[in-house]
Amino acid sequence: MPTLSPASVVAALRAAGCVFAEDEARLILSAARTPDELAAMVDRRVTGLPLEHVVGWAEFAGLRIHVEPGVFVPRRRTEYLVEQALAQAPDASVVVDLCCGSGAVGAALAEALGPIELHAADVDPTATRCARRNLAPYDGHVHTGDLFAALPTALRGRVDILAANVPYVPTGEVGLLPAEAREHEPLVALDGGSDGLDILREVAMGAPAWLAPGGCLLVETSERQLPSAVGAFRGAGLETRVAVSEELYANVVIGVRGVGV
Incomplete structure (x- = not known):
C-alpha cells in the first residue's frame, strides 16, 4: 500500500467534513507508526470515529488523557x-x-x-x-x-x-x-x-x-x-x-x- 502524503490525508479529512482537517491530519500523522496504520487511522476518522478515539488520547488541561473507543471524550x-x-x-x-x-x-x-x-x-x-x-x-x-x-x-x-x-x-x-x-x-x-x-x-x-x-x-x-x-x-x-x-x-x-x- 503506498504511503499517504500529508496533503492526501488533509484532502481525505476535508472531504469527510472535518472542519479542522489540517490540525487533525498533523495529529494522525504524528500518531501513526507505519503506513498501514496511517491508512487505517484515516479510514476510521473518515467513517466518523472521534479523532480522540482514532489517535488514542485527548488533550485536557495540558495533559494527554488516554481514551479508547466507547469512552466519553473529555471536553x-x-x-x-x-x-x-x-x-x-x-x-x-x-x-x-x-x-x-x-x-x-x-x-x-x-x-x-x-x-x-x-x-x-x-x-x-x-x-x-x-x-x-x-x-x-x-x-x-x-x-x-x-x-x-x-x-x-x-x-x-x-x-x-x-x-x-x-x-x-x-x-x-x-x-x-x-x-x-x-x-x-x-x-x-x-x-x-x-x-x-x-x-x-x-x-x-x-x-x-x-x-x-x-x-x-x-x-x-x-x-x-x-x-x-x-x-x-x-x-x-x-x-x-x-x-x-x-x-x-x-x-x-x-x-x-x-x-x-
Missing part, C-alpha cells in the same frame, strides 16, 4: 470546572471524580494539587478501565459502580472536592447531538433524563454526607438548566453559586457544605 469546556475547583479549594487533600469517564478531571486536579488522596468512580467498566490508566501516575483509586455506592464508606464526611461531570442532555435531545457523540460515546454518559438533571439531583442530594465541612461539589450544566440545578443544590442544603465562562460556553454550579453543617 475542553470542562477545564473550567477544574479551574473553579482549584479556586474554591486550593488546599484540597481528598478529591473525588464522580462520573469520571476517562478520569480527566481527577488527573487534572491531581496534577495541579500535588500529592492527594484521589478517588474516581463510574458505572461503566470500560470507562473505569481507561481511568485506571490515566490516574495511575497519581496513585488514584478507581471504583466501578453507581455514583456514591461505588465509593469506600471511609470517604464519608472527608471529601474536599467532589467533581461530578454528570450527563445532562435531556433524553429527547440526545438524537440532536453530533454523530461523533451520539454514535461513539456511551449513552449513560450523555442522557440525563427527561430534563437532563436526574443525575445532577441525585448527586446534589447525596453530596453533603460525603463532603468535609467546607468541602465543595462542582457540576457542569447548560445555561438554561442553571436555575433548576441551583435549586437542587440549595435544596440539598449547599451554599450555592454559579460560575460562567462565555469563552468556553461553560456553566458550573458550585455547592459548599457549611462548616457548621
